[in-house]
Amino acid sequence: MSKLSALIAEAKVGLSVQQSIPEARWAAISKQCGGDEIAEIRARIEALKTELASVEEWDGDTQDEINVAIFRFSQLLKLASS
Template structure:
């Protein structure tokens, strides 16, 4: 597990893994991100997009889960750049 994934997991200790991160959690994660975590997030987004391309059209739940993860990483990256 990468550091960025560990940062997210740490924020989810009191939440369901399927719940969205709060804006406060996203900000806390972004504050802890450095160059390695930012690069890792970009790589994970590319991997998730590649995985999305392999999911059958009928599997909307899986597609939604993947998009949710992509948007989570995008939100973190947006806060890192602010």
């Protein structure tokens, strides 16, 4: 498991399946990101964009979930890069 995956898993501890990771936890993750994690975030965003392009037009729920993930990782990238 990558450091980024471990940080995200740790941030999910104590949350129900329906709960999103709070903004404060994303900020805490960003402070622990180095060059490798930033590169992984960029790679994840590109992979999500590729996945989004392959989702059927009628599958709006999946499109929404992928767009949320792209948004979250984009925000994390901004925080980690600053």
